[in-house]
Amino acid sequence: MALDKQQLEEMYRRMCLIRYFEEAVIAIHSSGELIGPAHPYIGQEAVAVGACAALRDDDRIAGSHRSHGHPIAKGGDVKRAMAEILGKVDGFCKGKGGSMHLADFSIGILGESGIVASSVPIATGAALASKLSKKDFVALVFFGDGASNQGACHESMNMAALWDLPVIFLCENNGYAITTSYKNSVSVDHVSDRASAYGMPGVLVDGQDAIAVWEATDEAVRRARAGEGPTLIEAMTYRFEEHSLGLDRIIKSEYRSSEEVEEAMKRDPLVIHRATMISHGFSTEAECDEIESTVKTEIDEAVEFARNSPYPEPGDLYDDMWATPV
């Protein structure tokens, strides 16, 4: 393993950040403080964190609707993330984007898309910019198993392969698109099986194991930076919560069995990562506990910060529409 103690602990810290962040969002939502949709990332933390651990600050990421985890994994400030979700001025987007749009361009977080798969071409374009401007940053886009069926993915992968773009297509296969099993929406066994149709490597990886995701991404990043082109990675993961906050009120019938959910939850990515750190002698139980409790405080502070941040003023409505106002 090429990761050292500090890196592994930072990964653990970020996974905890995401987990507690999401738990806070769920609590806030059920209190009625948050009205819009929000899609918890709980259960998938190892994917975002493993992938972003292989990236530099100037590498770009783009995400999806289920995208609280991605910006946090990339190093985004949880205070500003939480403020955004509450629609406050101190949010990443001054409250204009919300849960599905947590961007921080200053550290390569190009934002997410509520329209499924719509950020895949955007990330491909970021990689094109890297190539054209002879920089060596890479772009990585997170998208779901459901998203993989959109034409936007096909077009982007074809272009990226044709032009050897430094882009990583990271499909988070959590088994479902809302209630639709990926077995009923993807016509082959694995999304990564489709890589060969573009002439790029397709890598299937355990998405509950942050280190495995890091390894696959690290190799894809190496390829990308070396000008060898794109990689399609499929991380098998699971969403522990319902599709979206509030949707549990709508989805009454079962679309996944409780046995399946229970089984999947046994492979908690935080537990797995913590166990690896300890069993390999990188960290002690106490050190891990310490990380957890620091993160808990950080999230409490983020909620506090977000709650105290003011709402935008009516006069802010038209700001940010145009670079040169019309």
Place this chain on the structure above:
Amino acid sequence: MALDKQQLEEMYRRMCLIRYFEEAVIAIHSSGELIGPAHPYIGQEAVAVGACAALRDDDRIAGSHRSHGHPIAKGGDVKRAMAEILGKVDGFCKGKGGSMHLADFSIGILGESGIVASSVPIATGAALASKLSKKDFVALVFFGDGASNQGACHESMNMAALWDLPVIFLCENNGYAITTSYKNSVSVDHVSDRASAYGMPGVLVDGQDAIAVWEATDEAVRRARAGEGPTLIEAMTYRFEEHSLGLDRIIKSEYRSSEEVEEAMKRDPLVIHRATMISHGFSTEAECDEIESTVKTEIDEAVEFARNSPYPEPGDLYDDMWATPV
């Protein structure tokens, strides 16, 4: 070979029909009688004819912008096709569609699309109707190498494979999308290599050999009718003319070498088919000549018919907009 003399001769007849039809269209265009765009099918006749020879009248086809050949191969009336191209009332579409829209629903010609790849989902839906209504007709869609890069193809192939739809995706790889070599637009060696990404058979076939195209299509039709699902066929072919009538005035620089064009034109699908018929003892030279001359007359008559057909009246303008007028 499972084709008999009559079938082979009918195939030859249709290939000649297409060839002479297109030559007549070119002549008409250069005389200035035709102003809109038209995309000659010359050089690709074996694809349409070979494929349609495997179809029944109630099977559906859909095509592209380069679609004079497809409806003729399916048995469409050349008189009405020519009248349509001249914008006359006796045209298939009463002059409202023109060169890119030669539909005759009564014999399964669902029409074409000027928007590249846009008829691929339509054909997929026709196949869905076949399945849902428990009929056994199949749908076949012709599209180009360029078209294969559109998201619409990806989405359609995935759905067709998922639902085992009786549809045949027939990619006519004529090497170019206008001036763009397919090597610069498709990131793998062959479009048919992409079939495995959907879990359907991918068949690469010599598109200059009508019999080879028929064989591949016939097997795909068998599969489709048996409920075994879709097939992707890639027919390697070549367009002998410029992309579009009139465009030769625009495309001044070479995008394909004259050697390449000459080499390709040596494999004229009409010559190849005629030679097969004769060498296998199905038909004599005289019989083939006879077919050709009958067809020539037929096309002359079609031109005559089209020229004599009246233009639509101004009062026809709003007809056919709505089933129930607004």
Place this chain on the structure above:
Amino acid sequence: MPVKTYIQAIQEATIEEMQRDPTVFMMGEDLRKSVYGATAGLVEQFGEDRIIDTPLSENGFFGAALGASLCGMRPIVETVTSFLWVGMDQLISQAAKMRYMFGGQAELPVTFRIRMFYARGAAAHHSDRNYPVFMNTPGLKIICPTNAYDAKGLLKTAIRDNDVCMFFEDGIAISSRTEVPDNEDLPGGELLVPFGVANTVRAGSDVTVVGIAGGVQHALDAAKTLETEGISLEVIDPRTLVPLDMETILKSVERTGRLVVVDPAHKVCSAASEIAATVAQEGFWSLQAPIQVVASEQVNVPYSPALEPLIYPTPEKVVAAVRVVLD
């Protein structure tokens, strides 16, 4: 008379039409589990062949619905305004144009049921009110029911119609409840609301207020407020935007001389603009005051609960517009 929600009305219309005609079937995302609420229990009743869950491929399955309709089927497609952009090619180049382009050969009995969310913190990506965009290209019928009665009656008409119908389900109207008669109490035994016939929801004499989609309720609320001041609004709900019953609107303006149009869509090139322009052309001599359009601010939909409510029409904005035309 039983009171029903908008969603119930939609579900009833769907069930009745599916029972009546075996070629009617549904396509969409997560229909079987009824994520958008109007398809609960349908798969149990009609089977998987008639309630089809599609992959996330709007352009692909919109087109597949069109293709199926060309071969004798009558698909109902469920989707959301914001996802229409993804399938726009099939909607404009095929759905709107095929019939004409093929000289009338193509029958396209497809109904797109389109949920229109807004005003609930869903941000710019899930708050489109884009029916005006589909009015520009001829070939699509545009239906905007504003209550359960119309939702049922118009949906049944749409499913039976042989043209492509785009049925916009206003996210504000969706929670409303209206009286919807039982079939046995109806002459003819069923509820069918014709296209192109506006509904004068409230008769009045001072100002004509045309409400579109969620705008109708704002108009009615404004009417109530102004009633207390002795100002009488005539509120018209066009119900369908293509075809559009301009006659009813023009006749009303003839009497009132004043027009306010309320449209939750973005103002520029909105349905409200179209109605205003038509009245400025054909009803000009009736007008005694400037036409007022109350539509959404020309700004993307902000997420923040502090900003989003500012952009949409409200009863207060309608009241203010009425005061302008009466000034």
Place this chain on the structure above:
Amino acid sequence: MPVKTYIQAIQEATIEEMQRDPTVFMMGEDLRKSVYGATAGLVEQFGEDRIIDTPLSENGFFGAALGASLCGMRPIVETVTSFLWVGMDQLISQAAKMRYMFGGQAELPVTFRIRMFYARGAAAHHSDRNYPVFMNTPGLKIICPTNAYDAKGLLKTAIRDNDVCMFFEDGIAISSRTEVPDNEDLPGGELLVPFGVANTVRAGSDVTVVGIAGGVQHALDAAKTLETEGISLEVIDPRTLVPLDMETILKSVERTGRLVVVDPAHKVCSAASEIAATVAQEGFWSLQAPIQVVASEQVNVPYSPALEPLIYPTPEKVVAAVRVVLD
């Protein structure tokens, strides 16, 4: 002063901006062989990295252009109106919304150069005049140059602008020739036409005629015809539809009291409707006659040369409309 075609003007603007700024590059189909005429020789001059031929994947490469623009590049995308539908998701959900949605972080200096073919027998699939559709969703600048001078000056402005610009190249205007000054004869050394400033192409006193895209020429032709009868038209070319210089239009209507708007787009929810609606709201008291809109018939574009010409505005239709407003 040298006379240039519209296409030459576009090519000149492109070359000047590419020379000036190394981050400007082009993406599109068959650019290197200049299938649409305005990119001839560019790949020889600027290399394959700056003149990129894309696969047939409009949604994909529109999005890639946007993504590249977020990382410091300034793409010019060449396409055709009718292919915009295919890439609509990227245009509406991303291009129009990203900047606002991300609180101003996203700069999107992308120019879409969009060829607008019509009136040449290309049938319904290749004859869209769809700029009004892009006016409804806020976030896109819409530019409609009607002559070579404006084409050059507005394109240069668009390429330098940090917002998404949609530059519609009218297929009728394309063959026109206009005087375009050489750079050395210009103060500042280059031709830049600002957005949001309408051009009063012809001063007049009886009727204000606003022409959009190809409509300007019809208005000018009508003006010539009517001049002989002593009727004086003021012809205004807004040049950009977003931003739209309503002030110039309203001021003109204040003087003439009469308005005709000529728009080759389909009439319903057109740019003409929007202008008419705005004048009916803000310029009402100036109006002395009904506003007349001369736009395309609300029917799909027929292929037949016997039908197609019937649907578009013509000078004769403009003359007839002017007679109505003077009646």
